[in-house]
Amino acid sequence: MVIDRFSGFKHLFLIEKPIKIDFKDKYYSLPYMNLLRKFLFPFAFLYGIIVWFRNKFFDAGILKSTSYDFPVVCVGNLSAGGTGKSPMIEYLLRKLSYENIAVLSRGYKRSTEGFLLLKGTEEAIETGDEPLQFKTKFPKAMIAVDADRRNGIAELRKQNAEIVLLDDAFQHRKVKAGFNILLTAYGDLYSNDFLLPTGNLRETYSGADRAQVIIVTKCPANITLKEREHIRFKLQIKQYQDLYFSTIKYADVISNGKEEFSLTQLGNNYTVVTGIAKPEPFIQYLKAENVDFEHQNFPDHHNFTAAEIDVLNTKPCILTTEKDFMRLKDKISVPLYYLPIETAFVENEAHFLDRLNSFITEFKK
Known part of the structure; x- marks a missing residue:
């Protein structure tokens, strides 16, 4: 098939996400505009074909990906935002006890261009809000922004970065991360979604096969075993993949x-x-x-x-x-x-950290 596992087809007419429309700096939530998204299905289908061929070209080596001989860990998602990537990056910065850890972000909506290594004295408009947040909370970590991930990684290596965490780079296939952590929100699983612009998926959910780990975020702290098994079935977890469940922990x-x-x-x-x-x-x-x-x-x-x-x-x-x-x-x-908020695992946190640390230590042998 040109589009295998074409994402969320049976959910096409169940999409309930409101669209935000901007009228002179005022924002209106218009649930009825969802109908427009459904009418855009032909464009979603065309978009899916383009993304499918792009991924196949990368898989076949026609389009080139750069691999690395040091740990590169990608945290990403299939949908357009809202899965908790920033709390996950912060979780990794807290839990990984290695020196010279770096985070590379795109720096969405920043006013600057090219590679920028944060000092922590910048304004959010210069760096993007999330990178500045990382640097403020983890001043010893190297936090950088660059839309060109390959160039950003090369620049960070010049700064003696030993581990690079890629923030929101799952679709940036010019870089081949050694370890991919894919996030999907409990109330908005990618298996229930559809491709842009009808839904919110950046690519068909067969793209999830590239991940070593899938984490369902924003779960209720008391999520049942039955729910977890149902989600595992819906996400079609592969044998080589591990599935984890996390929740948001709000500060006191x-x-x-x-x-x-x-x-x-x-x-x-x-x-x-x-x-x-x-x-x-x-x-x-x-x-x-x-x-x-x-x-x-x-x-x-x-x-x-x-x-x-x-x-x-x-x-x-x-x-x-x-x-x-x-x-x-x-x-x-x-x-x-x-x-403040933090990511907290519902269960099997030690197993997740063991798998991630095993990947990292492979490069230190």
Whole structure:
């Protein structure tokens, strides 16, 4: 077949993801616009054919991939955002006890070009919000941005990087990572999705076969064995692959970047600002804490305009995500806080780390 396992075909008419439409800096969630996405099915089919041939050309060696004689670990997904790549990168930075670890990101929506090794003094507009977040939390790690991953890896090696973590590079097939970690969100499995622009998949889900490890993120902490086995069946896990389940662990405190406070100290008179792909779990967590707030939602990686900042600065207090904090901290004059999060494994964390460390130590023999 030209498109094997054509992603989510039976779910074509079940897609319920709203589209955000921008009208003069205002954002409207229009569920009925989902109908438009379904009408775009012919374009999704054409897109799928192009991506399928591209992958086959890389598999056959017609298009060249660069392999490396040192550990290169890729963290990626099949869908367009919202699977928890940033918390996973941070998890790896916390857990891998090796010197000279580097993270290479594209630096989405940054104003700079080419290779940039972060010092930590930059603004988010120069680096992208996530790389600056990594550098702020892990100042000893080498954090770099470069849309050309091959060039970025070469530059990091000049800086004596021994292990490179690739952030969101699963579709960047000019680089052949030795270890691929593929993420898919519990409430939005790639097996239930469809190709862009009808759905949110960047490629057909047969692309998952390239991964050594698949992690279902954002799971309920009490996910049952029956649910896990059902997901394993739906994702069609291969014998050479390991499947893990993780959840989001919210911190007990909020931070302003310098000090930590109890969430209850904010009272109920504050505004929650989100500019991430899927803010629903964050909002649901806050609601479960029995707090009352106004929610202002913006698109993922949104660069806030001067007019939007002026409006936000009229609020008594703002709580946001850590990623959004990176973009807002130098612009907001009212009290600004973020709620830290971490990736936590539901089970078999030691098994995952053993497999990853075994891959890394193979290069040290």
